[in-house]
Amino acid sequence: MIVAAISAATLIQAGPISSAATEHPNGASASTVPTPVDTRRDGDHCVWLYGKSEAGKPSPLVDKACSDISPEAASAKLDAQQARRAGTSASASPAGRVRIMIWYVDGNFNDYNPATGTTNGHRSDWIDGKDGPCDAAGYRIPTDSFWRDNLSSLVGDNNCHTARLTDKALVYAQDFRIDPYYAGNLQGYNDNVGLIHAHS
Template identity: 35%
Template sequence: MKHARRRLSSMFATALLLPAIGVSTAAAAESSSAKQEDTYCAMVVGKAGPGGTPSPVLAQECSALSLDDADTKLRSKVSQGTTRATNAELANILMYWYEHTDFNNNNTVPGRITSIYGGDGPCDAAGYRIEPTSWWKANLSSIIGQSNCSFARLTNIALTSTSEQAIWGGTGKYLGQYHDNVGISQPHA
């Protein structure tokens, strides 16, 4: 009991310090470049922290024009050294998030898209642990996995239910009970 209390105190102290040292989650990374009308975003995340803490967002850029434009802005910002991400970290797209089912109806319906890069390499057994922004939590409807991310452990917004979803190829076109209800997305091999 004494060790559990000490571990809990340590985790709480770490959670309080992370924002102070510049670590943010996707939920907290409502980038200054992101505006309400921005439909396309690209972000780089690091591996999940100790004790199940979410992956830190190392960089994020958004665009109203296209996903390619958001990626170009992200690459430009990273190459200028104005983020915590490096160019090497842009080699691994972990997954794409879509606002509508069936990948925005196979891109025939306008909707938001976010590309998520893995700052610590492709997916592995440990995976990343990404907490979506408040908007994505209530609007994430389909996911395509990349870079060995074949599955995602999805947790609902209330953090009371978790389930494995296949996300490779076309298998993540509908998220079932997690449709517009994703509190945590943990892609892995």
């Protein structure tokens, strides 16, 4: 089972990388950024598993699992789902799967406690990458109907140093540093994110 490996030393909030005006995202439009196949939630905490972006296209949604208990419980559920499909044991996450981001409703990371890996009952989702850590291409992830209107802070992991946030209208985009710094000051992108491109 994957755990969030984020040290207490990195609990530093960061704003956008540049204070310059936001830019139009390259190639982002309503017709080219599909909504994930299944956006229904059956719990307060979900783990989403995505493949890497290819040729600038949105990352494919591979699987997801949710839980009312915790992100850890959702991750264990996802492990079991993946194991059933592969016909293997659910005792460990599939090779290559890593945590790339954590999304929070609260602007202060939901009081995330790195010592326990919990969020004190606040809503948060873990975003996992099926194909390993971020590289230059990274993962391009459309937000679902919930996160489009509720994302207020996020953190990165496994070489996902930068997140390019595109607004819900898919018109403007701006880069935020998410690892080793955490993006909690989303400015005009607070509760207004349609697409996230996490990359190295």
